[in-house]
Amino acid sequence: MTAIAAYGVDNGGSAGLRLAWMGAVGVAIIAGAGIGSLVAASHGFTIVAFAFGGVVYALSESGHQATLTLARFFCFGLAIGALYMRIVPLDIAVVFGFVLFTWAVSAGWDFFSRRWRPAELPALRAIFNAMRARLLERWTFAIVLAIAVPVSYLISNATGQQKPYWAMLALVLVLRVDFHSSRKLMVERFVGTMLGVTIAALYAALLPGQLPLTIGLVLAALARWPAQQRHGALGVGAITAFVMLMIELVASSQGQAIGLFAARVVDTAIGCGVALLALLLERALYWAARGWLRATPGL
């Protein structure tokens, strides 16, 4: 997951710039997992921590794709730390080890191919300015996310899903302050998830065993970006198939991913459904706050 996240914030530029962004992803995952571990013993504090994750996501949403990735993986770390495992020193070493690995592949690839990719992201100051823009909308979005993230977890948990954090992740993957972007992402996420889990489950059932699953993983990873370029849902399908095959590959018993087939789809549906309601709530809050501010001169 660290390698996927670090790849996600690799926008080219100098070796130092790449390492800084990738290192920030490592810090986000460890910070999330650390906070998650601290609150794990208390259900109430876990819910508060998830709400905090929602606020962090909302406030970073308008910055840049890279800040979104940081916030999403902070939420991911939070969920893992709070729900599944307490952080130990080995986790920190593994996360930063794979930050360095991803950085070495990035820089080494460009160095040996003699095509050094220039930076494709704006200056940090411009990113922070974008995060501070449209302040009212930003805070109404933050309030809604503080409610929506715990709600998606609670619904998934209440319906007995095995991986309730998948609903939270689906939510922060599709919810944008812009309604049209959100709607597009929701459709892509849901259709792509159906596609990805179906392919992975069929593949794992027909071709079990370590070698075939490893080949399947590589094929899914290779298909990720060409599929994404063709259609967002196909890109989601490829990465979903990759994740499901990875679960099957590292599982202690055969068929674990197939057992999670329904959970992945249901959690994605919960995340997308909560995201839709959250969008409606955000618009209502925004217009109410705007009306109140206009009716209150001097504020």
Add this chain to the structure above:
Amino acid sequence: MSESLSARSIRFAITVTAPIALNLVLGPQPGWFMRW
């Protein structure tokens, strides 16, 4: 100069599958450092 799609795909595949392969080869049991 943007990266070609094939280069991007191969770099992504190396980046995300090598850690899993390493886990399987070096780990004392499946899911060694992929604990959850």
